[in-house]
Amino acid sequence: MKKETPSGNILDIQVLKRLFVFVKPYIVQFNFLIFLTIALAVLVPIRPYLIQYAIDTEVANGDYDGLIRMVWLLVGLLVVQAFVQYYHTYLSSWLGQHIIRDIRTTLYAHVQRLKLKFFDNTPIGRLVTRNVSDIETLADVFSQGIAMMIGDLLQLIFILGFMFYTNWQLTLVSLSTLPVLIFATYIFKEKIKVSFNHVRTAVANLNSFVQEHITGMNIVQIFNSEDEEFKKFKEINQEHRRANIKSVLYYSVYFPVAEVIQAIGIGLVVWYGAINMIDSAFKPGELIAFIMYIMMFFRPIRMIADKFNTLQMGIVSSNRIMKLLDSQEHIPDEGNYVPDNFQGSVSFKDVWFAYKDENYVLKDINFEVESGQTIALVGATGAGKSSVINLLSRFYDINRGSIAIDGVGIKEYDLSALRQHIGVVLQDVFLFSGSIRDNISLGNPDIPLEKIIEAADLVGAREFIDRLPGGFEYNVMERGATLSVGQRQLISFVRAMVYDPKIIVLDEATSSVDTETEELIQNAINKMMKGRTSIVIAHRLSTIQHADKILVLDNGEIKESGTHDKLLAKDSYYSQLHKMQYKEVLIRE
Template identity: 35%
Template sequence: MKHKSTLHRLLAFVAPYKKFWIMALICSAVNIIFTLWTPVLIGQAIDTMLGKGKVHFPILFTKIGLIAFSTAMTALFGLLVVRFSNKMTYNITRDLRNQLFDKYHHLPLSFIDSHSHGDLMDRMIADIDLISDGLLQGFTNLFSGVATIIGTIGFMLAINVKVALVVIVLTPLSLIVSSMIATRVYKYFQVQLKIRGELSGYVEEMIGSQKVVTAFFHEEENKQDFDEINQRLFISGVKSQFFGALVNPTTRFVNAIVYGSVAIFGAFTVLSGGLTVGALSSFLTYANQYTKPFNDISNVFTQLETALACADRVFDILDQDDLVEPSQPQIDENPRGSIHINDLKFSYTPSQHLIEDFNLHVHPGQTIAIVGPTGCGKTTLINLLMRFYDPKAGEIMIDGINTMNMRRHDLRAMYGMVLQDSWLFKGTIKDNIAFGSDHPTDEAIIEAAKNAHAHKFIMQLKDGYNAMLSEEGSNLSQGQRQLLCIARIMLADPPMLILDEATSSIDTRTERQIQDAFDTMMEGRTTFIVAHRLSTIQKADQIVVMRDGHIVEQGTHQSLLKKKGFYSKLYYSQFDTTHM
């Protein structure tokens, strides 16, 4: 039942390219007609050669000309079949990838976080390739095989019914055997695809963390983990390939029996005068052609099972619920930055509470610093402000509007965000700075870079602002990457800011210069600063001290130090252990 459902969904992707499929089928039918006509012509040509000195050359030359014409037409229409089927296949593959890629953009962040990134990439690339190779191209092969079988039966019955019945009765055995094997193959291929996705995720993780792996001498342990997953993939692959490989030799064995039976039975028929030598030659060719489609169809069954298993994995992603946006969204036309957080509750897992009964009121233009020990919920609060995650209870209000009643795009457009982990893409420095801004001028990009103190090192590069960055900007230092991310936000000029350890990778001198630029940019803007270095937040209007998901202290830097509470301990621990 699931197979049928998956097949129907894949056929829906074929509909826009139906004309290519129809043309492929028509060309395939014409190709088959010429393919089946050729053995008849060969047999007729043989029958013109009755013996020594008894050759009807005019008829023979005519038949040879027709054979050449038929062979040329077979090649031409075979080429057209490949052309049209590939056109359809590659268009459908492109549409599947586009739809899956778009889906990744509309999935909740919680789904992306809870799945292996390597596995998600595998579904996008390898699985869709297997769908293309197996299912979509298999349709043409299936039609060609069935049409060849039907056409061959017709030609054989026209030549000799008895010999034709020998072929017809024996050959379906190969189809029965292959279909029995194919049902086993599907189960093993599903397991293989799942393990392959797991392996891709592990490899991606190890490559991305290679510096950490080598720094902690963890190469051998990682190799053992890899070997364990690889061994499971090996065992699964051996089973699936074993049963898949059984199909072809099994059908070939049955086909050899058919061919031998036709040769023996046909030879006796020739001796009894019921068949000419040329007709027997045609029959032997047909017996070989008739069994070949069964081999092709048996291979198609194996490919179909693999393709359906891959399609199930792709559709599993496409069937995930999208992010739900309000039907009548509210828009903050002139954001002032008044934020009220009331009775907020959130947890990543139901069994482990993180943020409970969280309340915070922020006036427009205030700078709010969020501090606390690791795991207290600082970054989680930022995730909730940006609606990367939604609260389990409570509300976050911006200028009197509940953020749950706003489109995520509209909400996030109000924030400029600089994270501790810088993100750059493969492209020019200019494109990376301009990311998130609408068609900025070169002058605006350069001005933003100057404000972020990135202009100097950019101009030292060979191509300046047109210098190409490698993937994730790995050809720059961590500090340089962070400066470009800061320049990006300065260019975007958002109404509110979120700075999550924004200057953590920058030297002290440059940090002071950037802090001056930030101070200018933060004027009149509501700003949230997540900081571990408490020396950077002394000018904040409010310092919110978090512990275990709760606000334990709140106030200015000086007032919190006078309390000599938790903040005071955190602050002095960074400078003088005697105050602990």
């Protein structure tokens, strides 16, 4: 499995600007959040100032009523601060959740438009990490990262202002340890930046491995390789543990160091203030207020360092999300042709295609299928048969040549309109976790249950569906695990038929079913093909004898074409394939 490498520069202003695009729909709430942040920053340092005033004025003068007024003022200030803190926390979380919802929606919509080639080269677990874990990390950026960091910075500014206004000498003494704290914070920031990069990489690699191997668990067990795969898992899991422990180590060192530096600062203030109080240079209230100021001042610095890590994680995740969003590996949907009367004639002219570079899997392919005709593609594994149907539906784009339907190039079609008229039944049937009805209609509300039942009757799937608990509402579980291969194949036929396509593509559609089910499906296929253009890929030559044209492919080239009888008479590629299958049937019998 290919390991993911850390992204580049983490604190990327360009990425933050791109993230801010998702904030614009909520600009009113964002501005109000900034207002609450400023208000909170102002309210926090007022409390020590009021306590100083109460001690040095009301207490010093023995003004009991004045002291009571100051107490009530402090209580009122705390109540206001509590309400502002509540709305600030709630609004920042609300904003974060709405923004990541929009980002996740945008990302998933983008992933849906990517070429199949992209999914061929990208681990599914990594895409899951992008859509779930990385975006979840962004929620912390908006709810706890940026807003909190701005608030902490503003608190520092206001606290410094109050400190200098109260006593500039004590301020300088209290800030004498600040350079040491800044240096420690910088070292911590740099170390934790690299550490969290490793953490996110370890998470992505772990997700990819687990997803891939759980999906392929049957292969692991069939080949008795549980021990080998478990060793690989332990190594990846160990790397994940090491990355997290390393980040915890930096936390465990930094925060005690910050506490010691704060304690030294408080000690210096107490020492310097006590000496000057003896000479009546300072008042007791000033000293008490400064102790509170120092505790308030060092707290935002520690929190900024902590929130900076949240921001670091978010920027790392953002870089990866933006990289996925920037991927241009999608089928360009620039056509706008929507036919009023789709007939289904197909034409391939001088088509060349390669999945990678110039390793062509199709070479100079030329053929035509008239509307309502049936064409069959035969050949050995890897001959290029499936590539032909992938190109027709524009799952991939050709390198050279042209493909047209009803005389119009497929790139001129609106992509949705094109695929709406092409029904594809694959050999490897994929069913989603959910009811049979939902797997047939794919959640399309325009397909009523009556139409689904009608298609199931035609295919012959109604009988086994009715025997299942709940019938069409039966939950097939993930990938259709509770159904047999034949039952899944029958459902895929029903799914293709309810959309009433003009072109039917069958890719080894009967190769995974027993003889009885194959006969059932073949009868349904014959009914389904009437009035439709049909492209059939089949290993069993007995199922395509009545095709209007048979193309024999070998190594990406059309070696010969014609009807079943004419190809047999040539005694060439098709004839050899037919003889080989005939021998296999005799051996089995």
